[in-house]
Amino acid sequence: MSNKEILLDIIGETDEELIPELKAAAPKRRIWLLAGIGAAAVIAAAVVLPRSGLFSAKPKPDASPAISAAEELPAAPGDSSTGEKSAEIGSYMLASAEYPLIPRYPESESDSEAFSNWHSAVVELRNQPSGYSDGYSDFFLRSSRAFLENTDGNNVVYSPLGLYMALAMTAELTDGTSRQQLLDVLCRGDMDELRSGVRSLWLANYMDDGMAKCLLADSLWLNKSVGSACNTDTLAFVAENYFADTFTGDPSAEDYTKAFQSWLSDRTGGQLDDEITNLKLDPSMILTLASTVDYCGQWVDSFPPQSTETGTFHSAEGDIGAEFMHDERHMDYYWGDRFAAVDLPLENNGSMRLLLPDEGVSPEELLSDSQAAEFMLHTNYSYKDRRFCNVRLSVPKFDVSATLDLREGLEALGVTDIFDSGTADFSPLTAVEGVCVSTAEQDTRVSIDEEGCRAASLTVIGLKGAAAPDGTAVFTLDRPFLFEIISATGQPLFAGVVNRP
């Protein structure tokens, strides 16, 4: 080796303290101050009485003893960590769920003890038994086809995780064929498998450390006047095992509905307030179940706001204007026979996957595409058709929301008995016959913009001249596309089709 080459090598060994930054690092902002991506979902299902009314019904002789829920339902230990309950809600609360405690993400980079505590808590939550999400993956594939395939040119979005939690709770309240249909759609062999799987899913995906946010919450809303007909053991079991707050009140009273809406609003960060206004407790209900997912994340690599400009989006109904965020960066670029895709990481909180169907292929068609399914479920870079390269990104800002009446989709998936008072079996909940699910609805909203952590802008600026033009992949989401938000543990939290950003 020549001396000049030795010198070149020795320069590479320069004390790292002397090496200049390629750009100035800026302090990170916390997502609580500004969310780059927000998503929320709420699902509510009401279990109602038969038309004949509760008081004319006779309990089954072998039914479990019924106790007044309002008086005797045992309180779950601890208090909610999500904040002080308003007096209005508190007056209806029987028990509050105990959420896992996650130490706040360390403020100081050098606080290794704080980091160690935070890291241990997160690892403990995420370290769930192997295969715990197997049933969930199958459920996601099947349910995404059921709920996202018929868009009719509209934006559609849903939360498979929120739906999974609500259906699992419903399974606890049912028996016989009603329960078996739910187990089948949830892809679990029996209730023990379902319970352990759901608990693991809940814990693995829960995050509330001041830096990343993925708040899962469940609640049970009882009709006080019929509480004596409910099996409190079942309700207490659900409350404890599904981290559910429990309330009781008169569903015909305006204040009880307000408390219900307030809880939903609180658990979805106010993102769905317009939709929540329309959610009211059914006066004829025995019980309403609610399950929410509140998610926030910042892009690891932000989109420079000055690069955002209006462009044309080719929707199925014709061209429309949309605000496109532009950036160019080194990243993994994925492809299949009928799509191209990217995976945009979010600070410590999973990522958003964007799938662009090839020309002539609709997003709905991709839902049945095995390669797309493999991409949407892959973890740890296991998807093979990818290349780390320079990618020129053009992503429309969007804020999509949808209200899904779940009944049709669930019936298509084989869940039919719980909707029919003649076949529904809610015997673990109540001895009253003819009880069925009257409404099952999910409201979901997902929005994205340019924001992300500033540490990532370092990466973006560093791209100047990084790749030759012929090595640049162009990824322009200017026609209907599919998206998915996955959690840090790789489970799909939200999925949707954007037809009109």
Next chain:
Amino acid sequence: MEDECITELYWKRDEQAVAESRSKYGAYCGTIADNILHSREDTEECLNDTWERAWNTIPPERPRRLGVYLGSLTRSIAIDRWRRDRAEKRGSGQAELCLDELSECIGEERPIEDSLALREALDSFLRAQSKKNRKIFLLRYWYMLPVTEVADRCGMTEGAAKMQLLRLRNKLKEHLEKEGVSI
């Protein structure tokens, strides 16, 4: 994720460390590799080698500046690759240009045997420079950025940057001679 947290993941043998490194420093390291190799395919392979080497060296290493550490791995891997392929790639990328420029600083009459002395001499040279001069020198010969980009980043014209780099090379030559490293 903060650098210390990523480093901690390496120490805990959590493979997420690689994913986080890749997300945060993929573009940064890609820039370094591409400056040297000027080839998309080679840059990709070089980056994959970087993550592998980081996984194999942390621990025992605990970098004070993770980005620079990863960048130095990339630089070293890229230079090795460039040397291996230089017959085919001569004339492309910045490595050849940097090498030509550095030949002005050091003679070839006698091979350098004491690389430790050279390292110490270089270190004392860099520490003696103003912050701006040190930045110009390292942007060019550590990052191997094109002179135009060095100029952009230092707020000067390309001509001024070239002139300053020439002065710095002359100063380095004098320093190495004074330290008895160069012939």
